Amino acid sequence: MFELYKNIYLLLVILVLNHEANSSLISIDFSRKINSSYINLPEQVSLIGNLKANNKLEKASYIGKGKLIGPECMAFDNNDNLYTGIGNGFIYKINTKNISDITIVTLTGPQTQDFCENKNFMEECGRPFGLRFKENDYENLYVADAFYGILKINLKTGLKTVVIDSKDKRFGGKPMKFTNDLDFDQDTIYFIDTSYERGANDFLFEYLEAQPRGRLFSYNEKTNELNLLLENLYFPNGLQLTPDKNSILINENTMSRILEYFIKGDQKGNTRVFAITPGFGDTIRLTERNTLLVPIGVSRINKLFSVLDLLGKYPTIRNIIVKVLDFGYVLSVIPKYGLIAEYDLKGNPINSWHDPSNKIISSISTGITHKNKLYLGSLLSDFLSVLDLD
Numbered sequence: 001m002f003e004l005y006k007n008i009y010l011l012l013v014i015l016v017l018n019h020e021a022n023s024s025l026i027s028i029d030f031s032r033k034i035n036s037s038y039i040n041l042p043e044q045v046s047l048i049g050n051l052k053a054n055n056k057l058e059k060a061s062y063i064g065k066g067k068l069i070g071p072e073c074m075a076f077d078n079n080d081n082l083y084t085g086i087g088n089g090f091i092y093k094i095n096t097k098n099i100s101d102i103t104i105v106t107l108t109g110p111q112t113q114d115f116c117e118n119k120n121f122m123e124e125c126g127r128p129f130g131l132r133f134k135e136n137d138y139e140n141l142y143v144a145d146a147f148y149g150i151l152k153i154n155l156k157t158g159l160k161t162v163v164i165d166s167k168d169k170r171f172g173g174k175p176m177k178f179t180n181d182l183d184f185d186q187d188t189i190y191f192i193d194t195s196y197e198r199g200a201n202d203f204l205f206e207y208l209e210a211q212p213r214g215r216l217f218s219y220n221e222k223t224n225e226l227n228l229l230l231e232n233l234y235f236p237n238g239l240q241l242t243p244d245k246n247s248i249l250i251n252e253n254t255m256s257r258i259l260e261y262f263i264k265g266d267q268k269g270n271t272r273v274f275a276i277t278p279g280f281g282d283t284i285r286l287t288e289r290n291t292l293l294v295p296i297g298v299s300r301i302n303k304l305f306s307v308l309d310l311l312g313k314y315p316t317i318r319n320i321i322v323k324v325l326d327f328g329y330v331l332s333v334i335p336k337y338g339l340i341a342e343y344d345l346k347g348n349p350i351n352s353w354h355d356p357s358n359k360i361i362s363s364i365s366t367g368i369t370h371k372n373k374l375y376l377g378s379l380l381s382d383f384l385s386v387l388d389l390d
C-alpha cells in the first residue's frame with residue numbers, strides 16, 4: 001500500500017510541476033469508457049554500454065519544419081525520395097537531394113485536401129502509420145492507415161486501392177480499429193492492428209489501459225487468404241521481418257519489449273522475447289547493414305515520468321486519470337527524451353543516439369537509414385530530422 005501512496009504522490013507532484021498556466025489540467029468526463037489492466041513491466045533496462053546516454057542527436061537538422069506535423073512512418077524509393085505520412089492524413093514526398101523540395105503525394109482518407117489541411121487525427125482524412133515498398137516495386141506505395149486498413153497508392157497514376165479494408169467481414173465482430181504497420185514476404189503482407197477496441201485518436205487512453213488488444217495478421221494478395229497469426233498483443237505498433245524471412249519482430253509498446261514470432265523453420269508458430277527495450281518503442285526498421293532501428297517513443301529512463309512504471313499495478317488509479325485529466329495535458333507531461341537504439345539480429349543493443357534534453361527531437365516514433373544518414377520523425381514533432389552517420 002505504501003508504494004501506491006508514494007506513486008500517487010509522485011504523480012501529483014509531476015502534474016503540478018508541469019502544469020502550464022494556459023493549459024487545462026482537469027477535464028472531467030465520467031462517460032469516458034476505460035478498463036485498465038494490471039501490467040507488470042519487465043525490469044528496466046539500464047542505459048549502459050551501447051545504450052549509454054550521449055548527445056549525438058543534437059547535431060541533427062530539420063526537414064520540412066512546420067509542415068510535416070506528426071510524421072510516424074517513412075519509406076525510401078530507389079531514387080532518394082523519402083515518403084512520410086503525417087497527422088492530417090497526407091503522404092508527402094521529400095527529395096533528399098534537395099530537402100526543400102517537398103510535395104504532397106496523396107491523402108489517405110476520402111475527404112478533400114482543403115478540408116484536411118490543419119486537421120489532426122480525423123477519420124475522414126486518414127492517418128498513415130506504416131509505409132513500405134515491396135522489393136523491386138517502387139511504383140506502388142503500401143500504407144497501413146490507422147482508420148482504413150492496408151492501402152496501395154500507385155505513384156504514377158495516383159490510384160488508391162484498398163487492399164485490406166479495416167472492416168473486412170473476415171475480421172468478424174472485431175474489425176481493425178487501429179491498423180499500424182506492415183511488411184512483406186513476396187505476395188504475403190503481414191500487418192498489425194494495435195487495438196480492436198479504440199481508434200488512433202484515442203491512442204493515449206489505449207496506452208494507459210495497457211490491455212492486450214493487438215493482433216498480427218497475414219494476407220496473401222494472390223490467393224486472397226487472410227489469417228490471424230497472433231492475438232492478445234500489448235499495443236503492437238511496429239513490425240519487421242528478419243532478412244531471412246523466418247520470423248517477424250513486433251514491438252509490444254506497453255510491455256516495453258520486442259517479440260519474435262517464427263513463421264518458418266523448426267520454431268514455426270513459436271514466440272519468444274527478442275529484447276527488452278529502454279522504453280516504450282515504436283516502428284522497427286531494418287537498416288542497410290542488416291541491423292534494426294528501434295525508436296523509443298516514451299523512455300523509462302526517469303521512472304518518475306513513466307505512468308506505466310508508476311501505476312502499472314494500479315489499474316483503478318489509471319481509470320480515474322482518464323476520467324478526470326485533460327488529454328492534451330497528459331500528452332504534455334510525456335518525458336521529452338530523444339532516443340533511438342540499434343540492435344543486432346540476436347537482440348543485443350549495438351548502438352544508440354540520444355537527445356537527452358529535447359534540443360532537436362524527442363518521443364521518436366520512426367527512424368530509417370539511407371546512404372549513411374539517419375532520418376527521424378515523431379508523432380509529437382512538426383518536422384523530420386536528419387543526421388549524418390559516421
Ligand SMILES: *[C@@H]1O[C@H](CO)[C@@H](O)[C@H](O)[C@H]1NC(C)=O
Pocket residue numbers: 035036037038
Ligand atoms: C476489463 O478487463 C478485464 C481484463 O483485464 C476483463 O476480464 C474484463 O472482462 C473487462 N471488463 C469489461 C467491462 O470490458
Ligand SMILES: *[C@@H]1O[C@H](CO)[C@@H](O)[C@H](O)[C@H]1NC(C)=O
Pocket residue numbers: 098099100101102
Ligand atoms: C530545391 O527545391 C526548391 C523547392 O522545390 C526549389 O525552389 C529550388 O530551386 C531547388 N534547388 C535546387 C538546387 O534545385
